[in-house]
Amino acid sequence: MGNESSTSYMSRHMYEIAREIASLIGDYLWLKPGTTVYEESDRISDLDIVTFNLNSRNPTPNTGGIIQMAATLSFSTSKPVHYYTEKSIAVPVRSIPMQFLNISQDEKNHNEAQITGFWTDLFKEAVAVMPINTTYKLVPFYGSDDQLFKALARRTFDAAIGLTVMTRKGSELLEFSYPYFEVGPMLVMKEKPEPNQVFSFMMPFTNEMWCTLAAMTMFNAFVIWLVESRTGHESVGAIFWFPLATLFYGGHRESPRSNLTYFVLAPWLVLILVVSSTYTQSFTSMITSSDTESSSCLDIEDLKKTNAIVGCDMEDSIMLQHLVEYIGFQRKNIKHIAQSSIDDYAKALSTGKIKAAFFWAPYSGLFLAKYCKGFRSWGPNHNLRGSSVIFPRDSPFAPYMSEAMVRLCGSGKFKRMKDDLLSFPECSSSTIDVTMKRGIGPGPFSGLFILSGTASAVAILITVIRPMRRRWERLVQGMLMGRGLWVWLTTLFSRDQRGNQLQVQLARISFTSQTQLTSS
Incomplete structure (x- = not known):
């Protein structure tokens, strides 16, 4: 197929050979002769390639390049031979909310990974409305964003799905699909309760x-x-x-x-x-x-000045780099919380372990949809380029995907999918009972409360015991008054008689006795 005059003839009964050749040249975009700026009508598609000529003007074309047909195809076999192969789509395995991307083991084939979520559903819908027929295979990718960019630049994959924020280095090597999501770091904080209430004095x-x-x-x-x-x-x-x-x-x-x-x-x-x-x-x-x-309360400058602890997914190298180098947070003030678990973010914000959390815009929308009460968001403070589908530079697949995304947005399909994603049967508040606790409890004053209560209890005991003691003394005295000796002893040893009183009493008794004897 290298010479201009050479022709390869294949009969209609050699369909398998034609299919193998078509699979080898499937990454090329076939156009009519003389085409420079092609339109949809210039493409040659859905044809049975049986006899064809190739110009030798591109003897060693690049993968995915454009090759012109030297002759018009005129007849076909019973089965179509398409000009494309199965696309290999990379799916980055990273910390992402499972509503967007979830990778699990396939129940039927345990050696295969089952990939589900909003990004895959959106990609399937886009492929379904593309003007060309194509097949694809989702391949989990274990690696960083930089490694993914390099793999796409080497054309190891035809595309990659999942929210990807593009760096300057990556933008030189890759292409984006239509940006249907606002991309940028969103700041989320716990909302302060309003003090302007009737019973605010009790807060x-x-x-x-x-x-x-x-x-x-x-x-x-x-x-x-x-x-x-x-x-x-x-x-x-x-x-x-x-x-x-x-x-x-x-x-x-x-x-x-x-x-x-x-x-x-x-x-x-x-x-x-x-x-x-x-x-x-x-x-x-x-x-x-x-x-x-x-x-x-959502001022980033105040967070930086007070060295407040903020949370983000530190495995996301682009987010971490953005917070440290661009916004200016110190790395020691950034706490790692996996982005896949938005409940952990809600708990950390409610308990005060972090003062603020940073998400990419699509994921913050999911967080606020689930926890719609008690939290506020602000941003994106710096809008960045990004998309859910990225391609190698000059990929023929990119224009069709962008066109498909535009169709989905225009038809309202994308909005319905997004509404389904962000709809929760119950809207949670500030998550945890700790968020409802306000003010100071009795704990710091427990020592003073115990001291005051003990003093009051002792006062009650003394107040009750005193009259009981007096009554008991009178009762004992009344019992002793019934007998003369005991009366004399009680009078003699009364607690009211002391020293000279006892002598006076004895003198009186002696004087009385002498008087009685004299008179007798």
Whole structure:
């Protein structure tokens, strides 16, 4: 087939030979003679190649080049022989959400990989609407983006699918399909709760803290009322409100009479002082920072200045390089989280392990579709070139794929596929119960609560035991009064008689006895 005058003749009964030859020259784009800028009508397709001539003007053409026919094909065999071969499509095995790309073992053939997901479905739909018939095979590719670019440049593969962001080096070697997705790093952060609510004044403390504080206040008020009521205080009601009033002001008209009241109030006032100062600082900080948070919570410059920890898939070399070299994050402040698990990102953002997360634009849309409450996105801050299908330079397959993508977008098929991808039966909020926790709990004040509660409990015991002791003493005295000797002994050794009182009592007894004897 190298000489211009040479002709290879194949009869209609030698179809197998024609098929083998067609497979060898299948990477060429066959055109009519004299074609320079070809149109669809200039292509020779769906013909049975039986007798043909090749010009010797391209004796050693490049793979995928254009060869002109020297003669018109006029007859065919019973079966068509196409001018293309099976396309080898590389599928990069990387950390990608399984909704976009999932590689698993084929159930029927365990030696083969089963590849599913949005990228493969989109590629199949594009191939179905292409103006040419073609077959392809999806081949998993284990390697970095640079290795994939080099493999495509060597034409090891006819194309590669999956979102690929192009670098300057890669753009010199490869071609892109129609850019139907916005490509660029998206910043996602946890959304701050709005403080402008009716009960925003309760936000500095948790519900547990408020309940504990109210219970301790009522308990101390009851103890003070119990103690002061034993002293016959005229304004017991005012004393009852003393623990409540200490929450708001310090001056009081009524002063406690019992030392036990001061014993109860001392740790309670310390607790109130610490709690009130903490509440004031927390509430003031929340109010003053609300405007700043609402306007700059997604500010990249603030993240860099504060050395905030951000998360991204560090196995994605292009994303990592973009964050470090272009945006300016320090590598030590970047935490690796696999992009395949968007739930891990939601957990890390909710618990505060990272302040922000970076996704490529299509994947951030999936994240926000699943977690539509409690998170916000911003970007892309730098729009980059990229596509889900890339080809070697000057690939004849690229124009048809771009045309097919345009058809899918124009027909609405792509939008329906995207809506199905981003539709979830239930929209999650900020994922975890930790996100619902707000304010300070009773934990930091537990020591003061225990001290105040112990003091009140001791005061109750003393207040209850005192009258019981007095009643017991009177009961014992009443029992002893029934007998003379015991009455004398009780009178003699009464705790109210001391020293000279005992002598006076004995003198009186002696004087009485002498008087009786004299009179008798």
